[in-house]
Amino acid sequence: MASKGKVCLAYSGGLDTSTILKWLLDQNYEVVCFLADVGQEEDWDQVRSKAAAIGATKMVITDLRREFVEELCFPAVQCNAIYEGRYLLGTSLARPVIARAQMKVAAEEGCQFVSHGCTGKGNDQVRFELAFLTIDPKIKIIAPWRMPEFFDRFQGRNDLLDYAASTGIPVTSTKAKPYSMDDNIAHCSYESGQLEDPSKPPPTDMWTRTDDPMKAPATPQDIQIHFEKGIPVKLTTEGKEITDSLELFIALNAIGKLHGIGRIDIVENRYVGIKSRGCYDSPAMTILRDAHLDIEGLVMDGKVRALRDQFVTHAWSEILYNGLYFSPEREFIQNSLVYSQKSVNGEVRMRCYRGNVFILGRSSETEKLYSEEESSMDSLVDFSPVDTTGFININAIRLKKYGQAKLEAGEGLGTK
Known part of the structure; x- marks a missing residue:
């Protein structure tokens, strides 16, 4: 039977992607496996040998650690990036460099398809596929965990293990971790x-x-x-x-x-x-x-910082979390970020x-916004307390009108 085409599969060497590799081969695709080194603990030789044993045409492992740190992690630091006030976006930050490298391998190897092992409920399927389609709008994507012919067959880890045993997929462990x-x-x-x-x-x-x-x-x-x-x-x-x-x-x-x-x-x-x-x-x-x-x-500068916090930090963090790194809005915000950090x-x-x-x-040896003498309570150099009276009066104009309106409505702010 003629080959259906060539697939570049994001391959980790684990049970899921090993099953996907064998399943793609059974479906008569030729498969090139790709693995990004983004600093994870991995037995690279074992991954290579497993991919070859299952039948991959080629196994490509690319060291992306420096690219990941310099192009994603450091801009996240510049941005003070954080999602929902807690999460520092570690997984989200890695996806753009992985997707870009996978697409480069796919192009170099003449692949018409890319594939991954992301589940149908998670964020990563969105992050990877939006990146794939932006980098090459014509690329075709095989997402097995969203395909009924795959997920109906493999409904749990035992199904994957049975398939591995029946097809000769090397499995190093049969005990599932209690978390991923x-x-x-x-x-x-x-x-x-x-x-x-x-x-x-x-x-x-x-x-x-x-x-x-x-x-x-x-x-x-x-x-x-x-x-x-x-x-x-x-x-x-x-x-x-x-x-x-x-x-x-x-x-x-x-x-x-x-x-x-x-x-x-x-x-x-x-x-x-x-x-x-x-x-x-x-x-x-x-x-x-x-x-x-x-x-x-x-x-x-305080005003620049406030605008960056309100606009750039929130938007950049959400864009990265949602998988929209390769987008015009991220490019636009990135320019504001770079300017804010001068x-x-x-x-x-x-x-x-x-x-x-x-x-x-x-x-700081170069920046002079902070003045110890200016901020000191023991110095009046370049600052007159008298000036503060006018400052307060100007800012009170609007608030006094608001307070008067409340009094006239019987809703005085001085009473509960």
Whole structure:
């Protein structure tokens, strides 16, 4: 039978994508497997050998760690990106670089189709497919977990295991984890399974990127982070200086892990409309966000910062969460973000200790918005208290009219 075409499959080596690989081959597709290295713990040789054993034409593994940190994680820090006030977007941030790299491999290998193992209830199917279709509007997508001929056949893990046994798919373990995980250099996420009851605490041994804060060292660790235009460019700790972007991020992950920094347990609203309980540990991103917020207080114009917080931070975070990185609105907002960070230059000193990161101080050699003398209660240089009377009177004009109207309506604000 003639081949139906060539597919580039996002392949992890796990049971789900191994089943999808074999199923695509059974459907008479030729398959090129793709795996992105975004900082997850992985046995790369085992993945290669498994893909070859199942029948993949080729296995392509691409190191995207530096690209991920510099093009997504650092802009997220500049933006103080956060979803629903809690989630630092670790999974969402990785998807654009993975999708772009997969599409590049698909083009290089002459694939007419791309495929993935995302479930039909999650956000990732939306994130990946919107990226695929924006990068190449003509690409064809095979999403097995939304195809009745696939999900009717494989309704649970036992069905997948039976198929693996009957078709010779190498399976390293038959014991299901009580939750699912997604790991990258920005964080590890944990959801589903036993975590679906939001009233119960997560297992204490679940976390992989942070050690237990209760058992963290009794001795704190001090660090100093230097920013240029809102980007972390130097980390100093224990007599060492790190300036390489990837090494800086890896070092902060190690420090945060040791001191148990960056854990959250939340219920979030997925883009598809479903509420989902998720647990995340994001050590480097947590430390960098706190440091960046602090240096902005020293060097950033107050009105610019307020507009950025109200518009750019919220919109950029939601755009990334919803999978719209490759969109005109993200490009538009990115320009505002870059402009807002021109003056964010300086250093922040911090102390890492048992699940927390404390600010010890901040300074800037180039930005002069803060004046110690001007802010001092013991100095009147360049400031006259008399001027404040006019300031108050001008601002009171509108409010006095509002108060008078309330009195005339019998709704005086001075009474309950």
